[in-house]
Amino acid sequence: MQSTERMMVRWMCGVSLKDAKSSQELLDCMGILGVAERLRRGRLRWFGHVERKGEDDWVSRCRDLVVEGYRGRGRGRKSWMECVGQDMKALRLRREDAGDREGWRRGILGDRPTRARAESRTLKR
Secondary structure (H helix, E strand, O other): OHHHHHHHHHHOOOHHHHHHHHHHHHHHHHOOOHHHHHHHHHHHHHHHHHOOOOOOOHHHHHHHHOOOOOOOOOOOOOHHHOOOOOHHHHHHOHHHHHHHHHHHHHHHOOOOOOOHHHOEEEEEE
């Protein structure tokens, strides 16, 4: 988070620099997700979508495709599947869990209410 963004978050929370609160504490106080967490959720949502696709779909066929050819010098880039694997490990999810859409969403989002759950509840007025 850049310094101006930090200052805005502190101002919105009514916290001064003297209070010595970390940016993570302030984000938690306001209920805002960090960028890394938002990216993780997006990656896992897309992975679940792709996992539920049919075997005959072109996306499913390309998912495990191995590209042959020369690899350049230096450290190789991290692949998308490596990132997804780390995310699943951090949240204790398995590839098989993606078949259950609600369970997968609960695993990614935790207790955060989703639009589908909010619409299924009846509101008393």
